[in-house]
Amino acid sequence: MIPEDEKGKVVLFLRSKIKDFKCPICQERNFTFQEFYYADLAEDSLSLIGSNQQFSAMKKFSTVCNNCGNIQSFSTKAMGI
Numbered sequence: 446m447i448p449e450d451e452k453g454k455v456v457l458f459l460r461s462k463i464k465d466f467k468c469p470i471c472q473e474r475n476f477t478f479q480e481f482y483y484a485d486l487a488e489d490s491l492s493l494i495g496s497n498q499q500f501s502a503m504k505k506f507s508t509v510c511n512n513c514g515n516i517q518s519f520s521t522k523a524m525g526i
Contacts, residue, residue: 451526452478455506458524468510469517476508 455478459466467474481504504521 451480451506454524454526455519459508459519466508468513468515470515471510471513473510473512475511477511479507479509481505481507 466476468476504526505518506521506524506526507516507518509516
């Protein structure tokens with residue numbers, strides 16, 4: 446669950462960067478926000494499964510279009526979160 450203060454920062458960030466935020470696929474303006482961690486794996490990512498190797502993860506927020514399901518991801522680092 447995304448805390449309301451972080452959700453507010455995401456909305457402010459998107460509004461400051463994109464004046465008319467709409468889905469690039471269906472042009473709707475009805476979105477849900479989701480928080481997730483994105484892991485950048487090495488080229489041979491299959492060798493990492495079940496191993497003790499380290500990889501980095503980045504927290505991101507995504508907008509999910511409630512009409513067509515298109516997902517767009519945004520880095521929280523750029524948002525100052």
